[in-house]
Amino acid sequence: ISGNVNANALIIGNKNEALPGTTTIGGEDNKIMDKSENALIMGGKGNRMNAVSNSIILGGRGTAAASANNLAIIGASETRVPVEGTGAPKENILVAGGNGNTVK
Numbered sequence: 001i002s003g004n005v006n007a008n009a010l011i012i013g014n015k016n017e018a019l020p021g022t023t024t025i026g027g028e029d030n031k032i033m034d035k036s037e038n039a040l041i042m043g044g045k046g047n048r049m050n051a052v053s054n055s056i057i058l059g060g061r062g063t064a065a066a067s068a069n070n071l072a073i074i075g076a077s078e079t080r081v082p083v084e085g086t087g088a089p090k091e092n093i094l095v096a097g098g099n100g101n102t103v104k
Contacts, residue, residue: 016041022049030057068093076101 008020
């Protein structure tokens with residue numbers, strides 16, 4: 001097992017990263033970054049969250065979410081939840097399965 005535990009985050013897996021108040025478990029090279037809170041990435045490879053709250057990515061590969069809240073991406077790969085203009089963050093999104101999904 002490669003990982004670490006601190007007062008506010010659980011990180012297990014090769015090259016995984018998480019902020020306080022977030023968790024990455026399993027998989028490889030999964031990262032929860034910049035202003036994310038109450039977020040979880042479980043399994044998969046190369047998944048990213050950036051400024052994402054109260055959200056989860058389960059499995060998949062290469063999924064990236066930014067400026068989203070209440071997001072669930074389950075078993076999808078290369079899915080994107082992009083930042084758009086200056087409007088409010090994306091909210092209440094569910095993506096289950098597929099490849100190359102984009103939420104605009």
